[in-house]
Amino acid sequence: MLHKPKKKMKIVKSEYWTCGCDEHYHKTKKVAQKCIEKQESPKRVRPSENDYKIRNLSIARMVLGGSTYSYTGEQFSLTNERIRGILFKILRQVSHSQFNPKPNLKTCCSATLSNVRQNNEYWLGQIDKLAAYWEIK
Ligand SMILES: [Zn+2]
Numbered sequence: 001m002l003h004k005p006k007k008k009m010k011i012v013k014s015e016y017w018t019c020g021c022d023e024h025y026h027k028t029k030k031v032a033q034k035c036i037e038k039q040e041s042p043k044r045v046r047p048s049e050n051d052y053k054i055r056n057l058s059i060a061r062m063v064l065g066g067s068t069y070s071y072t073g074e075q076f077s078l079t080n081e082r083i084r085g086i087l088f089k090i091l092r093q094v095s096h097s098q099f100n101p102k103p104n105l106k107t108c109c110s111a112t113l114s115n116v117r118q119n120n121e122y123w124l125g126q127i128d129k130l131a132a133y134w135e136i137k
Contacts, residue, residue: 018032020039021035021039053134053136055076057090057130059076059078060087060123062075063083063087063113064087064120064123064124065120065124066117069083069084084113087113091111091116094127094129094130095126098133099130
């Protein structure tokens with residue numbers, strides 16, 4: 001006698017770890033724990049353009065005030081080369097005709113830090129003008 005087909009049902013038990021999110025099925029407790037930590041950690045906020053301006057002005061003032069690139073770099077977690085780049089970027093910005101009606105001073109592009117420091121007061125004054133223009137104290 002031949003067998004006839006029969007319909008059957010198999011229930012599969014599935015274990016998983018939950019992080020509290022219904023769409024997540026985590027294989028291990030460790031992964032679920034990490035997911036929870038990730039959900040709870042505050043989102044990193046990207047600094048605004050204004051934050052960078054404030055930072056760059058502080059860097060330029062520090063270096064012109066006598067701090068070395070490496071000391072300044074440590075304070076801002078930046079490399080010496082970045083500090084140098086930021087200083088000269090600020091010097092270029094303050095050399096703009098808007099801030100410098102008599103551009104007879106040796107412009108910064110070819111200047112060295114010691115050249116720039118010889119005109120410290122001038123540059124710091126220019127930086128104050130730029131800060132005022134940016135409406136930064
Ligand atoms: Zn999760």
